[in-house]
Amino acid sequence: MNEGAIVQDYARIFLQGVPLLDVRSPGEFRQGAFPSSQNLPLLDDDERHQVGLCYKQRGEQAAIELGLRLVSGKERKRRIEGWLDWRTRNPEGQVYCFRGGLRSATVQRWLAEAGQPLPRIGGGYKAMRRFLLESLARTLPGIPLWTLAGRTGCGKTRVIGALEQAIDLEGHARHRGSAFGRRPGGQPAQIDFENAIAIELLRQRARQAAEGVRPVVLEDESKLIGHRLIPPPLFARMQTAPRVLIEEPLDSRIQVTLEDYILGPLGEYSRFYGPEYALDRLGAELLAALDRIRNRLGGQRHSTLSRALNHALAEHRRSGSVEAHRDWIDCLFREYYDPQYEHASRRRSAATPIFVGSRSEVVGFLREHTAPPIPADPQAAFG
Known part of the structure; x- marks a missing residue:
């Protein structure tokens, strides 16, 4: 050398x-x-x-x-x-x-x-x-994007993780994209977030050049994931992209939320702070998340949810059972997230989703969807 x-x-x-x-x-x-x-x-x-x-x-x-x-x-x-x-x-x-x-x-x-x-x-x-x-600006126009929508708890991130032609924006932002989405260790720098997304798009474009065009799937997000801003050119494309909609029953959504916001994070908090402090740290963050939406919940609903969450945490500490968490998650969906989702759905474009199905049906649909290949060298498109 x-x-x-x-x-x-x-x-x-x-x-x-x-x-x-x-x-x-x-x-x-x-x-x-x-x-x-x-x-x-x-x-x-x-x-x-x-x-x-x-x-x-x-x-x-x-x-x-x-x-x-x-x-x-x-x-x-x-x-x-x-x-x-x-x-x-x-x-x-x-x-x-x-x-x-x-x-x-x-x-x-x-x-x-x-x-x-x-x-x-x-x-x-x-x-x-x-x-x-520059590659972000060059790459985006040539990549078909689809967004994945659905109510809180329907498992959008799980679908993203099951696909090769998908980008996990929340994973790169180290945030689950809601008031309850903070993770131990905090978020990356904004520039790190942008760099990771640009690299992902670069790789998706190279895969398309080699294997044929397939729509790249992203979760339907607001422009901010925690405190990290989705690059404006990408967010603008997402706003007009075709949507695939996941529909899951309430019980399934509660189970997914229990796993993704209680059980999974508990392991993460354990690795960061030690097993003896993990539940206390997680519980404090869940209560802080409730406080962050206090004004939108209203005083009475906030008080009801706080009591239910504190009861679930006490039972979790006492017996190790997570079952009581289902009660406050159910209440949070009915009283907050589902009404928010319905309000947002009425305000957005009336365009019909290109596919609606359960989580497993959506995964199957997205895995099967392909488009005609484009003859191009994988690196030529990137200058």
């Missing part, structure tokens, strides 16, 4: 999920990164700040010399060992910094001197981010 190799095949990087070594500062990484990247910085936030001030006051060469002094001796050895360990675990990996310049070139040189050359991504984060934004 060329010790100073520079690569710029952004489409391949994202289509194949190439492991990426991000050597920007931790603060830069938190503002936005890519799904396959890991942050092992050349300069930490304080060091980057010092080097930036030096650059402004004394120029580039002085800033470079300061950076080399800050990362020298034992600290340089420690960071190189971290990069070498990453390189061993990711033999196909590539390195980038913000513009593909000095920081990633320095790491590339030091790794080559250690006998482990690593390709550097030309243009860095800035060029890759621009590529994804």
Whole structure:
């Protein structure tokens, strides 16, 4: 391998999920990164700040010399060992910094001197981010989109997960898309959310080019999932996309909600906070979610639901049984979510859904639906 190799095949990087070594500062990484990247910085936030001030006051060469002094001796050895360990675990990996310049070139040189050359991504984060934004604009017009609708608890996310030609927006947003949708660990940065969606669309377009056009299915969402904004061009397409509608009986919806909002999250909270704290953490979040919709519920309904939820949590702690949760979920559907759904349905377009069925029927319909193939190279469409 060329010790100073520079690569710029952004489409391949994202289509194949190439492991990426991000050597920007931790603060830069938190503002936005890519799904396959890991942050092992050349300069930490304080060091980057010092080097930036030096650059402004004394120029580039002085800033470079300061950076080399800050990362020298034992600290340089420690960071190189971290990069070498990453390189061993990711033999196909590539390195980038913000513009593909000095920081990633320095790491590339030091790794080559250690006998482990690593390709550097030309243009860095800035060029890759621009590529994804441009590919989103190019890709969307050529992809047929369908949206998946239905009442709360009908299992839309389960259908999305059962399909290859689907994008799980809520999964990428790390939020279940309602007042009760928060998850431990919080949401990704807005830029991370956008990058993940753009990469998903890129891969869907490549699959279509290879296998034939199939509508890409997304859940019928509002423009915000928690605090993350669906990219406006995508949301605009979703608003006019054909709809597939899931219809499930109330008992089934209560069961799905019990599993997806109580049992599943309990395991997630256990992994984050430990088994002994999981139910208390989850219970506090459920009660906080009720408080967030207090004004829309009205005082009496909020009070009734709070009592039912507190009773269910107490019984859950006492006996381990989750059955009492069914009561407040049932009440929440009848008193809040179903009336909301009916109101929204009356306001939206009168266009008839292209298919209506149970969850299993919808999965079958979507798996069977295909369209004529388009003769195109999988990567040619992405420039």
